[in-house]
Amino acid sequence: MTTDSQLGMASGSKTFTAVVVMRLVEQGLLTLATTARHLLGTDLPLIADDVTVEHLLSHRSGIGDYLDEDEFDSEEYELAVSAHRLVRTQDFLPILDGYPTKFRAGDRFNYCNGAFVVLALIAERVSGRSYQDLVAELVCSPAGMVGTGFPRSDALPGRAALGYVEVEGQWRTNVFNLPVIATGDGGAYTTTADMARFWAALMAGQVVTAETLADMRTPRSEPDRGERRCYGLGLWLDTDSPQITMSGADAGVSFWSSHYPDRESTITVISTTINGAWPVAGIVDADVCAETRP
Numbered sequence: 001m002t003t004d005s006q007l008g009m010a011s012g013s014k015t016f017t018a019v020v021v022m023r024l025v026e027q028g029l030l031t032l033a034t035t036a037r038h039l040l041g042t043d044l045p046l047i048a049d050d051v052t053v054e055h056l057l058s059h060r061s062g063i064g065d066y067l068d069e070d071e072f073d074s075e076e077y078e079l080a081v082s083a084h085r086l087v088r089t090q091d092f093l094p095i096l097d098g099y100p101t102k103f104r105a106g107d108r109f110n111y112c113n114g115a116f117v118v119l120a121l122i123a124e125r126v127s128g129r130s131y132q133d134l135v136a137e138l139v140c141s142p143a144g145m146v147g148t149g150f151p152r153s154d155a156l157p158g159r160a161a162l163g164y165v166e167v168e169g170q171w172r173t174n175v176f177n178l179p180v181i182a183t184g185d186g187g188a189y190t191t192t193a194d195m196a197r198f199w200a201a202l203m204a205g206q207v208v209t210a211e212t213l214a215d216m217r218t219p220r221s222e223p224d225r226g227e228r229r230c231y232g233l234g235l236w237l238d239t240d241s242p243q244i245t246m247s248g249a250d251a252g253v254s255f256w257s258s259h260y261p262d263r264e265s266t267i268t269v270i271s272t273t274i275n276g277a278w279p280v281a282g283i284v285d286a287d288v289c290a291e292t293r294p
Contacts, residue, residue, distance in 0.1 A: 006148075010186045010248030019208060044118070048105055064099025065113055089121050121184070150187070
């Protein structure tokens with residue numbers, strides 16, 4: 001394993017979805033006030049008419065979630081269709097449909113995987129390009145990320161690490177647990193070297209403008225009691241410091257990448273199991289925070 005080994009990001013790549021959407025906002029193809037219904041047409045009729053791009057980006061849409069983490073452990077979740085059939089974002093429509101609204105748009109924060117699949121679909125329809133191509137063009141290219149993308153899980157390149165799940169006491173790969181090609185709610189592959197490039201480019205205004213980044217870093221939710229984490233637009237924020245974080249966990253994947261602007265440093269931890277990243281991430285984050293917080 002090296003800094004150029006490719007590993008899954010799980011929900012960490014939701015940030016890439018947010019960056020793509022914000023780039024399209026900068027280009028005038030969308031606004032944060034654009035409603036999902038405007039681009040969904042008759043698809044996903046249970047999504048309320050007043051749900052906006054901003055609601056989706058900030059996990060405040062209230063839409064029902066196909067992978068509701070209040071109800072399912074992501075490692076135990078079984079896809080409603082065969083993994084190999086989920087190739088394009090459009091292929092997710094049957095598994096996104098049929099979930100009633102949980103609460104009125106804007107009322108509160110509730111983490112929603114399906115919202116970011118809907119964002120990928122919106123980005124595709126407004127731009128005429130695939131979500132994966134948009135990430136390559138609008139995120140990876142300006143950041144110089146040469147090892148990040150969306151390989152097929154059943155045809156991983158040689159430097160990509162397999163993810164593992166424990167089933168009845170035996171370790172097996174996660175190839176049947178995740179879509180064969182990931183989309184907007186997570187699942188890109190990246191390298192720790194690329195994550196350093198991403199954060200440097202993001203902070204330098206090479207991916208989105210400084211004004212857009214400031215908007216993404218503006219809290220849209222309050223932290224849970226006893227927590228210091230809140231959410232902006234596609235980014236986890238720290239209430240006590242300028243720290244910004246991308247994180248995620250799924251079957252055979254755990255990912256954590258934090259940037260500390262006051263130190264101009266980045267720490268990325270990725271594992272090929274659902275829990276592997278957290279002990280290391282917790283130790284290094286605590287060490288940094290002890291140095292930077294009063």
